[in-house]
Amino acid sequence: MLDISALTWAVTIGLILVLLAVDLVLAAARPHRVGFGEATAWSVFYILVAVGFGIWFAARYGGQFGTEYFAGYIVEKSLSVDNLFVFVIIMTTFAVPDEHQHKVLTFGIVLALVMRAIFIALGATLLALFSFMFLLFGLLLIYTAVQLFRHRDEDPDIEDNVMVKAARRFLPVTDDYVGGKLSVRADGRRMVTPLFIVLLAIGSIDLLFALDSIPAVFGVTREPYIVFTANAFALLGLRALFFLVKGLLDRLVYLSAGLALILAFIGVKLILHWAHVDVHEAIPEIPTPLSLAVIAAVLAVVTVASLLKTRRDPTAKAHPGSLRAHPSKTEESDGTVRRSA
Template structure:
């Protein structure tokens, strides 16, 4: 069991807040189109920060905990790439101007971190009190994996988001982005801008991803500090990674299937751990080094296979995957007209 001092927690959270503050300041003070060079530099910087933290952590607390951190980081990083798919869909659906995409992404990362902090605390408490939570988390991940694999060739329907539908129904919305403001006053009437709706969509998507990613990383380690650090450092690079790989995302045609396999593998790992603890010590467990090898191997295979597929078939396009089927737009519109 890790013994993390209050000082270490404080310094870690402080470092993350400083890095977030830099992102927020850049987004607010200098709205601009983020180029490939800038995105590359920031992506490399965040990866190096995460790796440097992992090296320090392994030297300070031992190789086993260091392995757990890197395994958790890779899991969260791979899930964050799928998160990027959805961000791209949201940006495209609402035609967010490029100079405001930086702000939207930074908000999404801040909100994702906040939600994950809450779920980490809740998850750690539940796992400490009730060992059968490992079984529930495992079944949740396997269910998510099955749904994601079934609908791997689909994309989430942003217009079907309950928060977005409610906002469009009850709030007055301006036709344009009004310089990146969230609200504005038009002829004496307070109105929200499309950017406000975009942030609602991002926030609700972040909630869904937190519900999946936290059980997944708890399948690699049960240490709340490692779970938090792996999530934080994986998410910090999300903003730069978005601009770096936005064009590449369309080529990762097998990523959703790969993520489904990873989630199913971690789900089985959690169930075996529960059975080992609650049923019989003779039930085998999956070690963290083996988890790291399997996760890294799956990601490598799906990446190479995706690039080969799109090279042979340039028309092949990747999809974020969905946890449920969405009806065609025309059918949905007909149902809404019939309901009226």
């Protein structure tokens, strides 16, 4: 069992808050279009911070816990790339101006961190109290993997998002972004801008991703501190990674299939752990180093295969996948439904 002092927790959270504050200040003080060079520099910085933390963590608490951290970080980083797909769709759907995308992503990451912190605390408590939660988490991941694989060539329907539909129905919305403000007073009444709707969309999508990613990372470690830091450092680099790779995302045509395989693998790992503890100790478990190797191998194969596919077929386009089908349909005058072209 990992023994983390209150001081270590406080320093870690403080470091994450400082990094978030820097992002918020940059986004609020200097709205601008983030170029390739700036995105590359920030991406490298956040990766170095995450790796540096992992090296310190392994040296301080041992190689086993260090391996669990890096496995968790890679899992969360790979899942965060799927987040980027959805962010691109949201930005495109709502035509977010380039100079405001930095702000949207930073606030989205803050929302994601808050929600994941809540889920981490809840998940750790449930796992500590009820060992059968490993079985439930495993089944949840396998179900998610099957659904993601079935709908791997689809995009989530942002317009069908419950929170977005409710906000548009009950709140007055301005026609433009009004300098990146969330709300303004116009014609004697308070109105929200499209930026507020965008944040609702990203926040609700982040909630869905948290429901999958937290059980996934608990599949490689049961230490709340490792789960939290792996999530935090993966998400902190998400804003810069968005601007760095958004032009390349369309080429990762097999990413959704690869993520489905990773989620299914971790789901099996959780179920085997439950069976080892609650059924019979002779049932084997999957060790963390093997998990790390499998996850890294799947991501490598998926990336190479995707690039080869798009090189042979330039018309091939990647999709983030969806947990349920969202067919594009058009109601005809006679009441029938046909699939639109």
